[in-house]
Amino acid sequence: SAVISQKPSRDICQRGTSLTIQCQVDSQVTMMFWYRQQPGQSLTLIATANQGSEATYESGFVIDKFPISRPNLTFSTLTVSNMSPEDSSIYLCSVGPRGGLYGYTFGSGTRLTVV
Amino acid sequence: EDKVVQSPLSLVVHEGDTVTLNCSYEVTNFRSLLWYKQEKKAPTFLFMLTSSGIEKKSGRLSSILDKKELFSILNITATQTGDSAVYLCVTDKLIFGTGTRLQVFP
Structure with missing residues (x-):
């Protein structure tokens, strides 16, 4: 299965600032996915990022707040803009699935705390 | 609206017990369901x-999956403390269940 390197692992940020999260995949993939997991909650899909086109955002998420870049088939970034304490969450990227053996593979996650 | 619900929300057992986690779904154009362990x-x-x-x-x-009754179960037999985690089910449309938090005590 694919291996994803996600950075940073965690960060504490001041409100009003922005944080960019990176995901690097060890192989070329068509689609990458970004998620948010608020404290005590399950994962929620933020957007799907295809290389060469604009990301597709889920209901409740907008590009101005969560701009996404996908410059090539192995890399993507998610920016959390103008942060507030409500943005404190775990953010995850994933790729896949790749058949019945591996499902979706997730990055190691970024724990964001906004103070 | 597509929905995935897991039960129970939380489960506390002793090592050696067997547990059954449930996942029910109401999803249009369903193709597959996946289970994940989140530690x-x-x-x-x-x-x-x-x-x-x-x-x-x-x-x-x-x-196992039951596409007629729209649910899946995850069984863990002879549980160990290392099984303690949140178990998530998710559809191929990336709609996640609420999760079941399993705690296994020695």
């Missing part, structure tokens, strides 16, 4: 189920 941040893949009635098994874990 810290990154969920790790357990099973992908696409066909009804065919059990998938890996060690002490097994899972």
